[in-house]
Amino acid sequence: MAHDRLLDIAIREFGLRGLEGASTRSIAAAAGTAMSAITYHFGGKEGLYLAAADHIAAQMGEDMETAFDQSLLIDGRDRAAARAAIHAIMGRFADKLMEDGSESRSLFIVREQMHPTEAFDRIYGGVMGQMLEALVRLVRIASGDDDDARARLLTVTLIGQVIVLRASRASCLRLLGRKAVDSALVDDLKARVAANVDAIFESISASQEPR
Amino acid sequence: MAHDRLLDIAIREFGLRGLEGASTRSIAAAAGTAMSAITYHFGGKEGLYLAAADHIAAQMGEDMETAFDQSLLIDGRDRAAARAAIHAIMGRFADKLMEDGSESRSLFIVREQMHPTEAFDRIYGGVMGQMLEALVRLVRIASGDDDDARARLLTVTLIGQVIVLRASRASCLRLLGRKAVDSALVDDLKARVAANVDAIFESISASQEPR
DNA sequence: GTCTATACTACGATAGAC
DNA sequence: GTCTATCGTAGTATAGAC
Numbered sequence: 043m044a045h046d047r048l049l050d051i052a053i054r055e056f057g058l059r060g061l062e063g064a065s066t067r068s069i070a071a072a073a074g075t076a077m078s079a080i081t082y083h084f085g086g087k088e089g090l091y092l093a094a095a096d097h098i099a100a101q102m103g104e105d106m107e108t109a110f111d112q113s114l115l116i117d118g119r120d121r122a123a124a125r126a127a128i129h130a131i132m133g134r135f136a137d138k139l140m141e142d143g144s145e146s147r148s149l150f151i152v153r154e155q156m157h158p159t160e161a162f163d164r165i166y167g168g169v170m171g172q173m174l175e176a177l178v179r180l181v182r183i184a185s186g187d188d189d190d191a192r193a194r195l196l197t198v199t200l201i202g203q204v205i206v207l208r209a210s211r212a213s214c215l216r217l218l219g220r221k222a223v224d225s226a227l228v229d230d231l232k233a234r235v236a237a238n239v240d241a242i243f244e245s246i247s248a249s250q251e252p253r
Numbered sequence: 254m255a256h257d258r259l260l261d262i263a264i265r266e267f268g269l270r271g272l273e274g275a276s277t278r279s280i281a282a283a284a285g286t287a288m289s290a291i292t293y294h295f296g297g298k299e300g301l302y303l304a305a306a307d308h309i310a311a312q313m314g315e316d317m318e319t320a321f322d323q324s325l326l327i328d329g330r331d332r333a334a335a336r337a338a339i340h341a342i343m344g345r346f347a348d349k350l351m352e353d354g355s356e357s358r359s360l361f362i363v364r365e366q367m368h369p370t371e372a373f374d375r376i377y378g379g380v381m382g383q384m385l386e387a388l389v390r391l392v393r394i395a396s397g398d399d400d401d402a403r404a405r406l407l408t409v410t411l412i413g414q415v416i417v418l419r420a421s422r423a424s425c426l427r428l429l430g431r432k433a434v435d436s437a438l439v440d441d442l443k444a445r446v447a448a449n450v451d452a453i454f455e456s457i458s459a460s461q462e463p464r
Numbered sequence: 465g466t467c468t469a470t471a472c473t474a475c476g477a478t479a480g481a482c
Numbered sequence: 483g484t485c486t487a488t489c490g491t492a493g494t495a496t497a498g499a500c
Contacts, residue, residue: 062274076467081495149367156360158423166427174428194429195445199414206413209420212369216377217385218405234406238453245452277476287485
């Protein structure tokens with residue numbers, strides 16, 4: 043179906059070049075169809091862009107669903123379980139972020155972070171927001187600190203440790219002396235982040251009970 | 254001078270809209286000059302883009318210079334001093350990243366991270382690379398672990414905690430329930446990151462000397 | 465449903481007037 | 483040095499043929 047081919051290529055092109063950088067002519071050509079097929083199926087470039095956002099949100103939803111569904115079942119007083127769930131979500135997030143074929147999707151989202159449009163609402167309003175809120179709740183439990191603002195700020199610094207590899211990819215690759223991100227590197231990163239997370243929560247626990 | 258006005262506006266426009274999104278016509282109009290002035294002063298759109306990158310690199314250099322010059326003087330065995338220097342660099346980095354008027358520059362760099370061009374070489378090859386290398390050295394000292402690869406990976410997770418507020422700005426603002434990043438928030442973030450950094454290095458130290 | 469034609473706008477580059 | 487005028491290219495949208 044021309045519809046699906048166009049959507050596929052649109053995600054790639056919009057992620058790679060952005061809304062303005064991508065051209066409907068080249069998207070249509072790559073899909074082996076006429077440019078006006080975009081008008082027909084999606085109403086225009088803008089509609090195609092939003093359809094791409096919806097598709098990305100849906101795919102992200104599938105990928106993260108089980109990991110964060112489980113986290114909702116966790117008891118509000120079980121700090122160890124909450125921390126384990128944080129490790130699980132962050133690990134899965136890292137995997138999905140760096141997975142082959144996820145580059146276009148990630149870049150699409152990074153672009154929207156800079157210049158949020160309606161497309162960002164569709165992505166954040168879906169599973170992304172739910173995942174982050176679930177993470178905040180787990181952080182509150184795992185830290186034993188009910189203060190919401192502090193939990194949210196800590197959550198930001200946690201996800202930053204994973205996201206940096208996508209959002210600042212070029213710098214990271216140079217700093218690590220690599221040409222690309224392979225699965226061994228992702229595993230190393232996950233281990234490093236997990237150790238950091240443990241260290242941070244241990245430190246918070248220690249400061250709560252001085253002796 | 255038309256040259257400087259064009260450069261100023263170019264940084265803003267390229268940062269906001271990207272190389273393809275920005276138009277030489279509107280940049281020239283905003284600078285109150287004819288479009289062909291860009292050709293005259295910079296040789297064309299591409300030249301203007303590279304000049305913008307050079308200007309950003311130079312400005313970043315000034316801003317971070319003292320903070321990281323001092324770090325080079327630190328003794329290779331003084332773990333406490335190295336950790337203090339890490340705090341100083343990261344704090345200054347956070348300030349500069351979130352400072353009023355730095356948005357365009359930050360966005361310019363984030364875009365280059367996704368799709369590095371010659372402009373990225375000019376920025377990274379300047380002070381950015383030096384700052385990151387200085388950080389790696391400090392991390393190696395502060396952690397008491399001479400392994401270079403481990404130090405680089407840890408460095409990545411450290412800067413990620415700061416950069417996330419720019420690179421994933423929209424998500425962070427939503428998660429924090431804010432409309433904008435004010436200086437109070439930056440101070441909170443700096444304190445949180447500093448605590449995280451301490452916790453991580455304490456944990457590493459503890460694992461090295463089990464008793 | 466899909467493609468061809470075409471209309472219209474905006475882009476970047478350049479030549480030449482001042 | 484700076485601006486005006488213009489060229490060629492590429493963008494989106496639309497109407498209508500198949």
